[in-house]
Amino acid sequence: NAGVTQTPKFQVLKTGQSMTLQCAQDMNHNSMYWYRQDPGMGLRLIYYSASEGTTDKGEVPNGYNVSRLNKREFSLRLESAAPSQTSVYFCASSERLMDTQYFGPGTRLTVL
Amino acid sequence: GQQLNQSPQSMFIQEGEDVSMNCTSSSIFNTWLWYKQDPGEGPVLLIALYKAGELTSNGRLTAQFGITRKDSFLNISASIPSDVGIYFCAGQIDYGQNFVFGPGTRLSVLP
Numbered sequence: 001n002a003g004v005t006q007t008p009k010f011q012v013l014k015t016g017q018s019m020t021l022q023c024a025q026d027m028n029h030n031s032m033y034w035y036r037q038d039p040g041m042g043l044r045l046i047y048y049s050a051s052e053g054t055t056d057k058g059e060v061p062n063g064y065n066v067s068r069l070n071k072r073e074f075s076l077r078l079e080s081a082a083p084s085q086t087s088v089y090f091c092a093s094s095e096r097l098m099d100t101q102y103f104g105p106g107t108r109l110t111v112l
Numbered sequence: 113g114q115q116l117n118q119s120p121q122s123m124f125i126q127e128g129e130d131v132s133m134n135c136t137s138s139s140i141f142n143t144w145l146w147y148k149q150d151p152g153e154g155p156v157l158l159i160a161l162y163k164a165g166e167l168t169s170n171g172r173l174t175a176q177f178g179i180t181r182k183d184s185f186l187n188i189s190a191s192i193p194s195d196v197g198i199y200f201c202a203g204q205i206d207y208g209q210n211f212v213f214g215p216g217t218r219l220s221v222l223p
Contacts, residue, residue, distance in 0.1 A: 004154070035213075042116060042200070042213030043155075058210065090154050098208050100145060103154035 002026055004104035006091050012110045013081045021076040021107050023091030031097045032074035033058075034066060036087040037106075043090065049074055050097040081111045116203055116214035124220045131188040133217045135201030143204040144184040145211070146175050150197045158199075159186070191221050 004025045013019055025032065030051045035043040045058030049068040063085060065077045074093075078085060088108050092101040117136045125131055135144070143162055147155035159170050161177035161184060168175055176185045184201055198216040205212075 040215055042215050043202075044213075045210055098204065098210060100157060100160050101211065102157065103147075105154045106152075 004091055004093055004102055006089075006104040006107050008107060009105065010108050012112065013078075014112050015082060017081050017111075018077065018079050019081065020078075021089055021091075021109075022073070023075065023104060024073045025091075025093040025102075025104075026072065027093060027095075027102065028071070029093035029095050029102075030071070031094045031099070032068065033092040033094075033101060034064070034074070034076045035090045035092065036060065037090060038087050046076065046089075048097075078109075081109075083111045085109065086111045116201060116212055118199075118201060118214040118217050120217060121215070122218040122220070124222060125191055126222050127191060127193060129191055131191055131195070131219060132185065133187075133199060133219075134183060134185045135203070135214050136183045137203055137212075138182070139203075139205055140181040141203035141205055142181070142207065143211075144175070144177050145202040145204075146173075146184070146186050147200040147202065148197050149200060149216070155200055188219075191219075193221050193223065195219060196221050 007022045033048040034046040044060050047066040049055045052071045067075045088106050090106050091104040094101045146158045149155045159175040166177040172189045174187045200216045201214040202211040
């Protein structure tokens with residue numbers, strides 16, 4: 001099992017550009033999550049999906065959108081990137097909502 | 113929002129030494145998780161704790177759920193170079209609610 005996979009691993013954007021971060025899990029988990037990690041801070045929840053077909057806002061959703069494409073895949077979209085969105089983005093999954101979560105390797109995004 | 117404090121923020125130890133770190137909250141939690149993050153990688157779950165006073169081991173790692181339910185502790189015995197990384201705690205007030213993550217303790221092991 002690959003667990004949770006994320007693409008791309010690194011990305012540099014200019015302010016105003018858009019992009020989609022991809023995440024997939026092969027553990028047959030129902031729930032998936034997107035977090036951002038900033039220096040000196042704990043992981044902060046952006047959006048989550050309790051199950052296929054549902055999505056909900058987390059602590060810091062502004063500037064982001066998500067799509068739960070199917071049970072395996074959960075994507076995060078930045079429509080108009082801003083320098084404040086420079087961060088490391090982690091996708092995670094769990095068997096049930098807000099159960100113990102398993103993380104992907106992260107996407108390191110820089111917005112210039 | 114909820115905040116977790118982790119202590120120490122960073123530590124440098126000699127290989128073979130034991131390590132202790134803790135995580136504290138102003139709120140009562142019913143679940144504590146400990147993760148390790150290697151440089152350039154995502155957090156990996158080390159230990160999960162579900163009951164006040166619970167003591168759980170995973171190899172050389174031992175974690176405890178504080179009896180006040182506002183803290184948790186992680187100990188690493190006989191540290192080795194591959195223990196280098198950032199150790200995160202995460203707490204959950206009630207089942208089904210968001211996890212809150214601490215800022216991490218950065219561990220460096222000197223040969």
